[in-house]
Amino acid sequence: MFYDLHMHSCLSPCAENEMTPNNICNMALIKGLDLIAVTDHNSTKQLPACAEAARNIGIGMLFGAELESSEEVHVLALYRRLEAALSLQPWIDAHMPGIPNDENYFGNQLIMNANDEIIGKEPQLLIVSLTATLDECVEEIHRTGGKAILAHVVDRKNSVTTQLGFIPPDLPYDGLEIKRPEQIKEVIARNPWIKENETEWLIDSDAHTLIDISEAVNEISEDTVARLWGDLQ
């Protein structure tokens, strides 16, 4: 299956308004992807519309969010079931710092229905660090039945590498996300205790625009998906 499990909808202030539930699913379909996930910053509120759009359009979807820990490390929470992903929201709400969004500076945070109609706006700024440590984020993701994937692990911004120097060996994460396959070598050079063959590697786009959604180049086996998230059916 061709996949891309990290992209932002128009709920993320930094994403383009064209990133609507239907546009995302249709573009992913055109690109030949089989499995996608919408992972907005610190929010699951776009997921109900995305789930309906994915079902209507006929593309596989996991449900998630990109959490930012108090150390300013980004970690993906990915779930097989919509309801499980939504069950993370009260915990997120309890750990938001409560900073209002300035649309003119950060961009708007649009919540849509399955017809791509705006049904609300998130008033709190989403690109913030939660008042929960990385350990606490991973623990809560697991408690709600999700998988914790450390996001863009060698990026220069908000990665575990920039913030914490290296991947904490005792952190019970489920996978590591990179942008390109050759980054596996870089991750292992910086974290020599990591075994290439014993690690789940995801190569995602982190798209904020339609054009940046991955082409059909990165494959994940149904076995791997089933091992991480159970049977998709």
Added chain:
Amino acid sequence: MTIQQLIEQTGWKPVTKDADVTKEINGAYCSDLLSWVMGKGQPDQAWITVQSHINVIAVAVLREFSCVILAEGAHFPENVISRAEDEDLVLIESDLPVFETARKLIELGV
């Protein structure tokens, strides 16, 4: 100056029990991005930060810092303190913001 002298003259609390406070402090380094600290910290410096993740201990040992000062009234978690004690690394907590903590060190001649 030594860590012991710093503690006596500032009133800041060492949170590690048995770690060696007779070490000399030569200069200080301020940053919360551990990737930068790993690349730029120098031996015997006091490291001022608001970062209290357990990776702080490994980075401080790697750079041979004299001690780590956690500013802004933040607290080190228990597991971090015990890891520091294993490594004989002194952890200190300061109520002052990072800039004021650094100013204090400068005033004391660090």
